[in-house]
Amino acid sequence: MLVNETKERTWHGHVKLADSFFKRFRGLMLVRNVNYAMVFVLPAETKANASIHMFFMLSDIDVIWLDSARRVVDFKTARKWRFYAPKEPAKYIIEGPVGLIKTLDVEEGDLISWTPSEEKERAVPVKVSLPDGLSFEKGTNGMALTESVREVKVKGN
Structure with missing residues (x-):
C-alpha cells in the first residue's frame, strides 16, 4: 500500500x-x-x-x-x-x-x-514421526502441511 x-x-x-x-x-x-x-x-x-x-x-x-x-x-x-x-x-x-x-x-x-506487502513462505510437506497422542486432523501417514504449531492437536483434549 x-x-x-x-x-x-x-x-x-x-x-x-x-x-x-x-x-x-x-x-x-x-x-x-x-x-x-x-x-x-x-x-x-x-x-x-x-x-x-x-x-x-x-x-x-x-x-x-x-x-x-x-x-x-x-x-x-x-x-x-x-x-x-x-x-x-x-x-x-x-x-x-x-x-x-x-x-x-x-x-x-x-x-x-x-507498507510492503507480506510475502508468505510456501508450506512444504514434511514427513515426521509423531509421538503417541499427537495427530494432524487432515494429515495421513505422518505427512502434514502446517504453517504453525497452532494447527497441531493433542488427542483426548
Whole structure:
C-alpha cells in the first residue's frame, strides 16, 4: 500500500521493496504487465544514484522520486527505452503502473509512505514421526502441511 499523507490518498496495490543491490539492479526490467509498485531504497541521496533507465522495459511506468524525508522531489510517466534523472537528489524511488501518480494525486513536496506487502513462505510437506497422542486432523501417514504449531492437536483434549 502506498499513501500520499499530504492529500490522504491511498493506492491499495501490492508493494515490493528493492533494498539490495540485486533487487535494485533487476527492478522491473522484463516485467510484462506491471501491476505492483516497487520502492527502491538507494544507498545514498544523490541525483546520480537516483537516475533510472528504461532499457529492456516492456511497458511504461509511473516513477516518483523522494528525498530522505520521503518528500516528493520529482515524478513522471517514464517511457520505454529512455533515461531519466530527478530534478533534485533522491533517496527513494517508487516505480509502478501508469496511473499511480494520478491515483495518489502526487505533487512536489507531498509526503509519501508505504507498507510492503507480506510475502508468505510456501508450506512444504514434511514427513515426521509423531509421538503417541499427537495427530494432524487432515494429515495421513505422518505427512502434514502446517504453517504453525497452532494447527497441531493433542488427542483426548
